[in-house]
Amino acid sequence: MKITTNITRSDYWDYNKYALFNIPKLRNRFMISNISVPVVLTILLLLFKLPFVFSLCWGIFGGGLACVFSYLNMKKRVMSYPDSKEGILGERTVEINEIGIHQLNSVSQSSYKWSGVRSVEQDEKYIFIFVDSIMAYIIPKRSFGSEGESLEFFRQAQRYLDNCSS
Incomplete structure (x- = not known):
């Protein structure tokens, strides 16, 4: 057959999304980074003797922003390929x-x-x-x-x- x-760029982006969420190696790496960034940020804020709740909230918020930024940066890179x-x-x-x-x-x-x-x-x-x-x-x-x-x-x-x- x-x-x-x-x-197209959209096809290549769709493949990258499929790979990110369906290939265990990539999915695990993505999940580890999504979990580790908020944890590390929370710990860093606690080291500055900030209140626990404040550190936790900003750790989660900042980590979430970092994960979204990483995802959007990957999309921007793929979508900027010339036709x-x-x-x-x-x-x-x-x-x-x-x-x-x-x-x-x-x-x-x-x-x-x-x-x-x-x-x-x-x-x-x-x-x-x-x-x-x-x-x-x-x-x-x-x-x-x-x-x-x-x-x-x-x-x-x-x-x-x-x-x-x-």
């Missing part, structure tokens, strides 16, 4: 067959055998074919003619992966 798609960030954004052709997954864009081509693929996942807008713990081929479902075609592509990729591991 072959599909031609166009990856033609070669290799990441732009038009590409993705093909899956019994051998593996193949991608071709204006500056590169890549292939992975199914034995090198970690997982095939999807959400409401995308199909992700993970070839590493955090690297995936992003395939927007809007690239297909219908929801049935995107479902067939997803199921076929899962079959190829399952056949490889059995």
Whole structure:
């Protein structure tokens, strides 16, 4: 099965959000930072002999602001990519067959055998074919003619992966 798609900044941002909240390694790191920043800030304020309630409130508030700032900074960085960030954004052709997954864009081509693929996942807008713990081929479902075609592509990729591991 072959599909031609166009990856936009929004697609790449959506992938980063998906990875942040669904990949255990990234999710754990994000959660640890969300917990540790308010705790450290509270402890620092207590070291200045400020009242406990005051320190706790400002620790939580300041830590929350730091977490929001970090998230928004990541979004700003991704959304500031030029429309033609070669290799990441732009038009590409993705093909899956019994051998593996193949991608071709204006500056590169890549292939992975199914034995090198970690997982095939999807959400409401995308199909992700993970070839590493955090690297995936992003395939927007809007690239297909219908929801049935995107479902067939997803199921076929899962079959190829399952056949490889059995």
